[in-house]
Amino acid sequence: MESIDIGVDALRDWLESGRPVTVLDIRPAVEREEWSIPGSLHLDPHVALRTNAASPFAGVSLPPGQPVVAVCARGNTSLLAVRALRERGVQALSLKGGMKAWSLAWNLAEVTPIRSNAQIIQVRRTGKGCLSYIVGSGSEAAVVDASVDPDIYLRIAKERGFTITHVIDTHVHADHLSRSRPLAERSQAKVYLPAQDRTTYPFLPLKEGDTITIGASKIQALHTPGHTLESTSYLVDGRALLTGDTLFPGAVGRPDLAANAVEARQRAHTLYGTLQRIIKLPPDTWILPCHTSEPIPFDGKACGAALADVIRQVEMLRATEEGFVETLLSRIPATPPHHLEIVRLNESGAFPQGDPTELEAGANRCAIS
Numbered sequence: 114m115e116s117i118d119i120g121v122d123a124l125r126d127w128l129e130s131g132r133p134v135t136v137l138d139i140r141p142a143v144e145r146e147e148w149s150i151p152g153s154l155h156l157d158p159h160v161a162l163r164t165n166a167a168s169p170f171a172g173v174s175l176p177p178g179q180p181v182v183a184v185c186a187r188g189n190t191s192l193l194a195v196r197a198l199r200e201r202g203v204q205a206l207s208l209k210g211g212m213k214a215w216s217l218a219w220n221l222a223e224v225t226p227i228r229s230n231a232q233i234i235q236v237r238r239t240g241k242g243c244l245s246y247i248v249g250s251g252s253e254a255a256v257v258d259a260s261v262d263p264d265i266y267l268r269i270a271k272e273r274g275f276t277i278t279h280v281i282d283t284h285v286h287a288d289h290l291s292r293s294r295p296l297a298e299r300s301q302a303k304v305y306l307p308a309q310d311r312t313t314y315p316f317l318p319l320k321e322g323d324t325i326t327i328g329a330s331k332i333q334a335l336h337t338p339g340h341t342l343e344s345t346s347y348l349v350d351g352r353a354l355l356t357g358d359t360l361f362p363g364a365v366g367r368p369d370l371a372a373n374a375v376e377a378r379q380r381a382h383t384l385y386g387t388l389q390r391i392i393k394l395p396p397d398t399w400i401l402p403c404h405t406s407e408p409i410p411f412d413g414k415a416c417g418a419a420l421a422d423v424i425r426q427v428e429m430l431r432a433t434e435e436g437f438v439e440t441l442l443s444r445i446p447a448t449p450p451h452h453l454e455i456v457r458l459n460e461s462g463a464f465p466q467g468d469p470t471e472l473e474a475g476a477n478r479c480a481i482s
């Protein structure tokens with residue numbers, strides 16, 4: 114029997130290869146505001162579908178000659194949509210597991226321009242907005258801020274002739290479950306984390322000025338506290354700075370997660386000092402964060418920017434310390450759902466059995482612009 118649904122991996126492959134497909138998001142508009150699949154069309158036939166209206170897609174025109182993939186929150190209502198579309202002769206499929214499952218989809222971008230010995234590959238969790246990095250040189254690679262299935266990093270590294278020798282995080286994450294520990298176990302690499310006493314599983318600590326050698330490349334640790342106290346950025350060959358959630362192309366990190374109001378204010382002051390230090394790096398330093406608040410298209414374009422452009426873009430970087438702190442604290446967004454539970458798991462290194470997407474639901478909310 115002809116399949117009525119399509120899995121996340123298959124749709125991911127279609128989008129990455131540029132195969133013509135119409136992704137039809139049928140969730141209510143308020144859910145779409147939170148996150149969506151880039152390039153998707155939106156229709157909200159929920160009521161019509163649920164009430165068995167005769168023609169929920171009456172009058173709707175869809176691009177001809179290409180399949181339609183209907184997407185809802187969990188892959189149930191989209192099955193109804195597929196039936197209704199097929200009755201109209203549309204070649205329709207339902208995304209299995211809906212947006213919840215799509216949370217794990219990923220794509221890649223090469224980071225350019227960079228004058229270094231390293232190949233930097235940005236591995237992006239497209240729905241969730243998590244950015245991770247494979248920094249490869251010679252036959253070795255480090256993975257920074259792993260956020261997708263360990264097998265994906267292992268496969269990409271192998272395809273490019275790298276062995277993963279180092280697995281590194283910029284900080285204890287609150288938005289997603291770190292895949293660094295499971296990746297280290299699978300790759301027999303060591304886990305390197307900023308020196309701190311939050312994490313309770315064994316790791317190798319990185320402190321200010323420590324340097325890791327990957328092939329002909331050097332990764333230097335810069336302690337950049339503020340988003341969290343241990344937050345550390347990694348400077349690759351003096352050219353690219355993996356900033357975690359400290360600095361984004363258009364925003365700065367939030368100082369309040371897993372902190373009370375007094376601690377958040379202290380961290381905001383600390384972040385000011387950190388950012389003042391970062392903006393003194395060479396203006397062509399490439400700033401590469403570990404999250405983005407927008408779903409990431411399958412465009413192969415790395416999320417990142419030259420420091421000079423970041424300084425132009427982020428007004429808060431030009432504020433006084435008092436102005437910075439007051440602005441930052443006045444713009445704190447809603448906290449990510451389940452963030453305390455995620456922090457607890459990341460500190461203990463206990464990756465939950467089964468489906469992690471329930472805990473990680475929703476878009477990232479790490480940045481303040």
Ligand SMILES: [Fe+2]
Pocket residue numbers: 284285286287288340358479
């Ligand atoms: Fe974070």
